[in-house]
Amino acid sequence: MPLSDAEARRLYDQAALMAGIGAWECRLATSELAWTDGVYDLFGLPRGSTLHRPSTVDLYHDDSRAEMERLRGRLIASGQGFMMDARIRTAAGAERWMRLSASVTHQQGRPVRIHGAKQDITGEKDMWLGLRRLAYSDPLTGLANRRAFEMQLSDLRRHTGDNCALGVLAIVDLDNLKPINDRFGHAAGDECLRQLAMRLETSLSDAAIVARIGGDEFGLLLCSAAGRPYLLHRLDQAQKALARPVPWRETSIEISASIGATILRPGLLHDPERRFAEADSALYVAKAAGRNCLRLFGDPVQDARAAMDAAGTGVLRVV
Template sequence: MSLHDAEARRLYDQAAQLAGIGAWECELATEQLTWTGGVYDLFGLPRGSALHRPSIVDLYTNDSRAEMEQLRGTMIRSGKGFVLDARILTAGGTSRWMRLSADITHQQGRPWRIYGAKQDVTGEKQMWQGLRQLAYSDPLTGLANRRAFEAQLSELRRMPADGTALGALALIDLDMFKPINDHLGHAAGDECLRQVALRLEATLSDALTIARIGGDEFALLICSTAGWPHILHRLNQALAVLSRPVTWNGRSIEISASIGATMLLPGRHHDPDRSLAEADSALYVAKASGRNRLHLFGEPLQGHPGADAMHGALADIRALRAG
């Protein structure tokens, strides 16, 4: 090797180490692996140590392993390479993200070797995860925000058709929240919102999503195989804990909430906008009926103030739902 080649190799090795990247190769007939130092470092193995492919594959997490093996098989059959971000556990048990680039060479028309690069992209993944958290979480309460909730709701367009699970979309609005901000200040109001978030998370820990979607309005998606009585019981539990006073700066602040909910039925296609409108209608009924209560969309009103005035509106909404 000439002096120029040695210098170029030194520069390449420095750049590869800085980028957390290494090269790899696998002979298909024997499954013999060859790695450069960067790949050993990525997997937390001593450089130059013996490589046994099944043992290396075991260091992939289950989902990443299944996806990698599927892409590998497709590449061998089709001759087309791939790039995959895979999660691995190093030999020392550290979780890392690895960008795996792979391609294939042939000899006499048959697949012969696969090769490529492996790069540590853990820092990149953590950065994007942090940005995603900023974009999809409410900074005051730590709950999901409206954007995250609407994305989750869109994914739940259809409940399972086998009837094993029922769901509910519920909207929660604090009663008479504005006077708290007006009389005690926004610091007191913010503490009430934080306490509401903590209580919802503790009481409805099995909810698919709990979000703050506006000033003093929260939303949640909950599913259960135990049927509607169980879901309603859980929502009533939430109503009860939200009626407990909040302690702030040595004083007790009285709070309560109203909840409007709509059913998400098995096997039915759910329009997110319609489901939100139904839950919002039920919330309106709950607040107009005296607050600090739960109302289910489409259920008859029994003895609540203003019941007669509500029946016509509910009839219209039920007709829309059936259409």
């Protein structure tokens, strides 16, 4: 049986509400807004309430608001429609994602109104963010994983730009994981790795990234305008925090960690592989020096060992 226009509209409205979709328009001469129920629901406003464009625009996050206004201006000026995903807060303060589409209607060659659709895509965004977390996080420690670290490492300029005096790339290695696994079991070893991760995050909370990059290895990028002594002090304090015993059942496990680091100077486009090799070289020296210590690439002890290695009398890995 064919549907009447009223029945078809009712079914369409029901489907749109179920999908979190609503229609909107704005009359350009007056900035008067008109919304369907779905848009009211999306923003958490009472259906049919009076709308004021400045108040509704305030519900956008700053970055989304700026992008929306830019695209809106382009739409009015050129007629080029757009679609974007925007972060908003409802009137009650709930965080949501919205997919906004817009086009323009002209009369006698002049834009008179813009209109389109708004859809709640919070569930979709949460799903993709969850998948991204799975792809870029370490399941044991909750830190970023090696893939995420390498992505961050690939753009070192971002962490050593003009606004940052110095940066440091460091590799941290748990010194005695195998003996811990052999004596206490792998569950104890896993707990030591989790504790090490938590201590790194706590002591270096302003790091650009702290990641688990291998079985017992962690990588981090730290930046500060306070200079080299401050950066090394922060790493030294972290290294001391990592050496605290880890409670395990009715005993405690003695742990320690070695750190190798290299300085990232500002204003330079660093070679990520070379800088990582420098930090790895410094870590090797820390291990050879008896472990449970911090070594910086380029320090005199390393220069001497590098010379020995170049002469074939040492075993230091220098790239």
